Amino acid sequence: MRRACASVVAVMMWIGVAHAQAPLHDAQYPDADIAYGATLYKEKCVTCHGTQGDGIGGVNLRSGTFRNAVIDRDLDRFIRAGSPAGMPAFALDNAEMSGIIAYLRNMNAFDTVAVKTGDVVRGRAIFNGKGACTGCHRVGAAGSIVGPNLSDVGATRSAGSLQRSLLDPATQMMPINRPVRVVKKDGTIVNGRRLNEDTYSLQILDDGGNLRAFTKADLRDYAISTTSPMPSYRSTLSSDELSDVLAYLLSLKGQL
């Protein structure tokens, strides 16, 4: 699903806001996912299901159990398919689905009043300014191509994953994006980000922004790093600023 960036009103609860422990189902549900899901619920679900999740007779979403869904994958399927009983199908992206499921699993214990609101416009300003994110990342037509392109990161990554990316980037780095260091037989060193690899060859984007391909047999050395070149923003951005950046990232749904 694609929406205009400005139409997204992301409501973010940042770390440290207390709520009851989420029940274990497929996984622990990150706070950011639950909060994002609460926002989506208000946008898409509340009209029929009501603020308390009991707007439809015989259905109580706050109970945490569902007639047509046992595990989260069932919930995902049900929400995407809709119900002949009258619920329309919802074409949610990955981030939205992770959020809505996390919220449905935690409706009973979640205090929406305690949520801080992240601001997309402020977040964009931090992304382009104080955070210096565009030094590595690109959104639409602006920014560097050296780091992963974030134009659709708000559709592909869950809120929880994005939150952790800002605090502890290495834990959220996709293995395919790992930094590589190549030493050619003539001693030339090339650093870059892995784009693809097979048994015999390696394809990277080097630090100068060039697409480079190597035959492994021609290399003296080749190393893949599991540490991320991205800094943690834990101490350089305030809690409010982090909320804003997260709201902005979640608004990036693939628009050019």
Place this chain on the structure above:
Amino acid sequence: MTGKGRLFATSFIGFVSLVGLLSMRVHGQQVTSQRLAASSNEPQNWLTYSGSYYSQRYSPLAQITPANVKNLKLQWVYQSPVAGNWQTTPLVVDGVMYLTQRLNDVVALDATTGRAFWMYRYTPAQDRIVCCGANNRGLAILGNTLFMGTLDAQLVAIDARSGRPIWQTAVASTKDGYSITHAPLVVKDKVIVGVGGGEYGIRGFIAAYDVATGKEAWRFYTIPAPGEPGSETWQACPKGANTFCDPDAWKHGGGSIWLTGSYDPQLNLTYWGVGNVGPDYNGAQRPGDNLYTDSVVALDVDTGKLKWHYQFTPHDVYDYDSVQIPVLIDNWDGSRTNVVAWANRNGNFYALDRATGRFLVGEPFVKVNWMSRFDERGRPMQTPQPDGQPTYPGNQGGTNWYSPSFSPRTGLFYISAWEDYASIYAPAPSEYKVGTNFTGGGPRNLSAVPGAPGLGRSPINTWTEAAGHGAVIALDPGTGRAKWKFKMTDVTESGILTTGSDLLFTGGREGFFQALNARTGELLWKTQLGSSINSGPITYRVGTRQYVSIVSGLSMFVFALDE
């Protein structure tokens, strides 16, 4: 025309006539039951799905050697018009190649040029229900008749000369989730097929049909009915069990047949691998070992009676179905024992006495943590992992349906394996409804980063080393221990072929088709075909020339040495 030219022309016409006569004579020969049983006498042909009744995917052809394999040249390409994961293995009979393409087409090609003689198109029912890749993996032949199972669970006999249908038999009901995806096996006057659909709550079976009429001769249910031997492994639900424990679990207990069996003419036994139990992951719904799921069954080929069975994964909760080719090896480990050798999805290699089913060897070929060891009768001591912890091997298995190979020359057994690969299982109750998915939860999405996109399948290897890698493993079938490994960066779903010159051909998801030294694993030749290789290579000879064929993506590529 000069004298020299006339001489050339006369000689050429004579040569063409001779070739023509030879071709006509050869093409006119029927594939008899005796020819099928003695297929090693005619290595120029590939008469059954796995190359012979022993299913070794070994060919004595030796024109292409470790020394000259680097000179292989592409001879022709056949492009399928139908998109999708193409898993077929062709047959080659006296210069004619017969292959299936999705959904249920059969094509007869000149094996030297790829030009088609005819095409038969069977249109499976629109309301078919097929799990896990709507595919067809190949054909069987007897006389001048080809046999194909269809996605809507029909068995069709086709005239190999014209491509016209001869008869059609309903094997099972597609509306109930039954399908056929594997190549049939012809033995004597019977054509044998099994049914898929284990993810839809079928009750699996293997059945034999008269080759001339299509009339059913016998049927062996892979899930025994109450009172039949094996039914005691479908136990009653304990008192107080949750409502999903099903006292009639056997009625939709799965036990699919996904791949073609093998045959021992001396013992008159046919061997088949049986698929997973239904529901796949929620064992609480079906207490007991759940025979004959995840087993090999040895059946009398004349009657369909069970001679013996061995269950690789009792009470499976991992979808470790025995969707592998039974490979028959004589004089196992220098003894007088003849075995069925088996690299199972559950990560273990097995050797079983094929007369009795006696367990001889069980040895992991990849990391295994769902079990710790075997007892003296070969029963695995299971070690379920705690909730949320990874189980090795993962859901796709240490290997899967990809054909292995055994070379009588090297004495080695070759497996396409997934190493360092795991899944986290999440069982859940699943209510059986006819024709609907019945898996009981599932393996959790393999993702290196929670909340990030999963590790997908594409030309980009997003799996990377974080989620395992592929390998060809050559092991000693006497011990089950590896002699060498050829590691790949991405995983592999390719079958393996070995030849009389100790070459090993295989592919992988990266799209490389490669030749290894079968004795050492050394890479000798490779070519990039542009898409994942999801079937097995074969080799054949027409005239004096040896060919090797492989399907990659939507194309079949055929290689040979230049003349």
